[in-house]
Amino acid sequence: MLIASLVPQYLVGVSPKIVQVDGAKDTVSLKGAPARLSSLEIRLRMRNLPDWTTDGESLFYTRTFEGFVEAVSFVNSLVEPAEQLGHHPDIKINYNQVSLQLTTHDALGITELDFQLASKISQLTR
Numbered sequence: 717m718l719i720a721s722l723v724p725q726y727l728v729g730v731s732p733k734i735v736q737v738d739g740a741k742d743t744v745s746l747k748g749a750p751a752r753l754s755s756l757e758i759r760l761r762m763r764n765l766p767d768w769t770t771d772g773e774s775l776f777y778t779r780t781f782e783g784f785v786e787a788v789s790f791v792n793s794l795v796e797p798a799e800q801l802g803h804h805p806d807i808k809i810n811y812n813q814v815s816l817q818l819t820t821h822d823a824l825g826i827t828e829l830d831f832q833l834a835s836k837i838s839q840l841t842r
């Protein structure tokens with residue numbers, strides 16, 4: 717039985733049937749989600765994503781365009797890779813600037829899916 721204080725607030729009360737605890741890695745995630753990556757695995761993978769940053773929980777990306785039309789057009793181009801992977805960025809548009817945040821909500825952290833989608837996004841034509 718997990719001591720309530722050890723479980724993140726947002727998981728307190730969530731059915732233990734779907735909460736997965738990894739004592740060795742001291743992590744908590746939702747069952748069936750892809751495995752969260754360790755901070756070392758994240759650091760190593762970030763080397764292949766020079767135009768992304770991370771806070772350990774999400775990946776971040778910002779791109780500035782000529783204007784609003786080009787910014788929205790870029791956001792539309794995210795649909796295909798996101799739907800193909802079944803994985804979706806959080807998106808903010810400020811006029812001609814698009815900011816993306818990637819995390820695996822089901823795993824409560826960063827997984828391989830985040831890096832796969834980030835890589836595809838970085839390759840989208842400028």
Ligand SMILES: C[C@H](O)[C@H](O)[C@H]1CNC2=NC(N)=NC(=O)C2=N1
Binds near residue numbers: 802804805821823
């Ligand atoms: C059922 C559906 O595939 C899941 O809810 C997907 C949808 N897109 C997703 N996108 C992201 N970023 N994280 C998820 O956990 C996630 N889950």
